[in-house]
Amino acid sequence: MKEIDKIQYLNVSEISEIFHQKITKDEIEKYFAAGKINGIKIENEWHADRETIDYFVKNVILKERTYNVGLHTIDLTNIKLTGRILDIGGGGQAIIGQFKGKQVVAIDPNRNELEEAPDSNELKVIMDAKELKFLDNTFDTVTAFFTFMYIPVEDYKIIFEEIHRVLKKGGNFVIWDVLMPEKGNDKRDIFYIELRVKIFDRTVEAGYGVSWNKEINIDTFTNMAKNIGFETLEKKVDKEIILIRFRKN
Numbered sequence: 001m002k003e004i005d006k007i008q009y010l011n012v013s014e015i016s017e018i019f020h021q022k023i024t025k026d027e028i029e030k031y032f033a034a035g036k037i038n039g040i041k042i043e044n045e046w047h048a049d050r051e052t053i054d055y056f057v058k059n060v061i062l063k064e065r066t067y068n069v070g071l072h073t074i075d076l077t078n079i080k081l082t083g084r085i086l087d088i089g090g091g092g093q094a095i096i097g098q099f100k101g102k103q104v105v106a107i108d109p110n111r112n113e114l115e116e117a118p119d120s121n122e123l124k125v126i127m128d129a130k131e132l133k134f135l136d137n138t139f140d141t142v143t144a145f146f147t148f149m150y151i152p153v154e155d156y157k158i159i160f161e162e163i164h165r166v167l168k169k170g171g172n173f174v175i176w177d178v179l180m181p182e183k184g185n186d187k188r189d190i191f192y193i194e195l196r197v198k199i200f201d202r203t204v205e206a207g208y209g210v211s212w213n214k215e216i217n218i219d220t221f222t223n224m225a226k227n228i229g230f231e232t233l234e235k236k237v238d239k240e241i242i243l244i245r246f247r248k249n
Helices: 013-019 027-035 050-064 095-105 111-118 153-166 217-226
Strands: 003-006 007-011 040-042 045-049 068-075 087-088 104-107 123-126 139-145 167-178 190-199 202-211 230-238 241-248
Touching: 003 027, 007 013, 007 050, 013 027, 013 045, 027 045, 040 104, 040 217, 045 050, 045 087, 050 068, 087 095, 087 153, 095 104, 095 139, 095 190, 095 202, 104 111, 111 123, 139 153, 153 167, 217 230
Parallel strands: 068 190, 087 104, 087 139, 104 123, 139 167
Antiparallel strands: 003 007, 007 045, 040 045, 167 241, 190 202, 230 241
């Protein structure tokens, strides 16, 4: 990152990281060369500021490459999350951290995601959910707020097993995620959902985009959980949004 006249400019690698490397550095370079990102060259390397990147996302990525299921609203105000909470993938918008503050231990394998997250008094830890560093029976609640859409399906089992291990007996595992259809022959390669999340008297707006390379439905989670030993307490589908609450018996 370079700063010129108090404006911060990101290089190609940093821009690719914003998209979780789902848009490669080579693709970013091509967008610059085609004039689809209005960048500048610093030390012979393409750079762009945040405003330019936001414009590129809205006017190029969302139009050309994205299957966008539109804006959905979630109200967390009356959602019950008790005790010490482990939030899987708690970087980025840090919705659960904003909701429950110092009750939350937010983990994410990406340092940047945690550093850029709003500070809501939660504890932020760089950690991969496939190998949780906590003792057995540590947490009263585990949450995953639109996290599994970013995770390869083949990793779900080990993550569910790790969550089951660190969750106390009787503890809840709560998932919010998205119904993602099979891609088929659709040429678009990015799946995107916009959220408006109500947290008490505040509203947080967020967007979640991921490579469209898998199918997700409610059975994806409930079948996995049953095999590992969770009981399903609640499951809801509202348009494209999944909400499931499991309990460790």
